[in-house]
Amino acid sequence: MTAGIFTASTYNVPKHAKRDYWSKALGAIWGNIQIEPTNLDCFEGRIRSVKADQLFFNEISYRGHNIHRTPRNIANMNNDFYVLAFPFGDPWQMDLSDETFILKRGNAYLLCNSVPYKSKDKNGYDTFNVIIPAQLLRNLIPTLEKRYILPLDQGNKKANILQSFVRSMYDCLPFRGEDETRFMEDNLLNLLAFALKEKSKGIDADDSSVKLAHRGRILDYISRNLSQELMSPETIARQHGISVSYLHRVFKPHGRTVVEVIREKRLQAAKRLLTDPDLAGLSVTEIAYRVGFKHPSDFSRAFKSRFGQSPRDAREVPAQD
Numbered sequence: 001m002t003a004g005i006f007t008a009s010t011y012n013v014p015k016h017a018k019r020d021y022w023s024k025a026l027g028a029i030w031g032n033i034q035i036e037p038t039n040l041d042c043f044e045g046r047i048r049s050v051k052a053d054q055l056f057f058n059e060i061s062y063r064g065h066n067i068h069r070t071p072r073n074i075a076n077m078n079n080d081f082y083v084l085a086f087p088f089g090d091p092w093q094m095d096l097s098d099e100t101f102i103l104k105r106g107n108a109y110l111l112c113n114s115v116p117y118k119s120k121d122k123n124g125y126d127t128f129n130v131i132i133p134a135q136l137l138r139n140l141i142p143t144l145e146k147r148y149i150l151p152l153d154q155g156n157k158k159a160n161i162l163q164s165f166v167r168s169m170y171d172c173l174p175f176r177g178e179d180e181t182r183f184m185e186d187n188l189l190n191l192l193a194f195a196l197k198e199k200s201k202g203i204d205a206d207d208s209s210v211k212l213a214h215r216g217r218i219l220d221y222i223s224r225n226l227s228q229e230l231m232s233p234e235t236i237a238r239q240h241g242i243s244v245s246y247l248h249r250v251f252k253p254h255g256r257t258v259v260e261v262i263r264e265k266r267l268q269a270a271k272r273l274l275t276d277p278d279l280a281g282l283s284v285t286e287i288a289y290r291v292g293f294k295h296p297s298d299f300s301r302a303f304k305s306r307f308g309q310s311p312r313d314a315r316e317v318p319a320q321d
Contacts, residue, residue: 004051010044018043032073039064050173053181056131057170063124069117080114080134089126110148140193158195215250229292233258266291267306274314284311
């Protein structure tokens with residue numbers, strides 16, 4: 001895999017080696033699975049996978065075999081995930097837990113891949129899909145079903161918007177940087193939650209699960225960008241594609257403003273740096289700049305107000321919260 005792109009094909013692999021080759025290639029993206037050949041004379045598989053932050057976008061075609069995931073496979077998986085699939089070939093039968101259904105073109109499917117399942121291949125399977133860590137979805141949809149079916153007909157505009165966005169995002173990969181990739185990932189997840197909301201016209205901006213998901217991603221963004229002294233509610237909102245007023249509503253229930261959260265994170269980071277013996281060579285001024293303070297004097301006043309001692313004193317006797 002180079003630059004987040006992985007490709008594999010069995011077409012030039014000797015017949016006797018196809019099963020092992022394909023099992024390893026598909027398993028590199030899909031995790032532990034079982035390959036059951038049904039016709040070695042037409043056994044083939046091809047995958048192109050592109051990684052975008054925590055998501056994997058995949059184009060997959062295969063013939064002449066079934067794919068299963070057993071309880072033992074699941075026990076050896078590192079993370080559980082869902083697959084958002086857009087089949088475009090012949091119908092494909094899937095036994096998921098105690099349910100049997102057919103995947104076919106004209107629908108989108110969100111399927112849990114952390115439960116036992118079996119496929120039954122007749123004429124092969126062709127799909128474009130996205131692997132999504134389950135935790136990212138649970139941040140937006142706390143109670144997830146094992147599978148969802150979204151018809152891609154004219155009456156389901158939400159699902160069609162989702163399909164267009166996912167395909168366009170894949171066609172534009174890779175993006176220019178980590179922040180741009182995360183921004184697009186957030187929008188894809190919000191669109192998916194939007195499509196799964198059956199009884200509403202869209203995502204309610206005040207939905208608590210949506211707010212919590214936004215807050216978690218914003219807190220992570222703040223922690224990763226403390227050195228940016230110009231970080232503000234305006235720059236954070238712009239980076240995450242939300243309004244400043246909505247940003248403030250996300251943080252209001254937790255008792256601190258966005259500005260207060262930024263300052264607290266900067267001071268806590270400074271405290272860790274000051275009390276780290278391995279960083280004793282860093283001056284107080286260097287630490288102030290490193291955590292995003294423009295003026296060392298402002299840093300010293302804020303630090304003493306928060307911890308009851310000066311930054312220099314904190315190096316000698318670590319402050320207690």
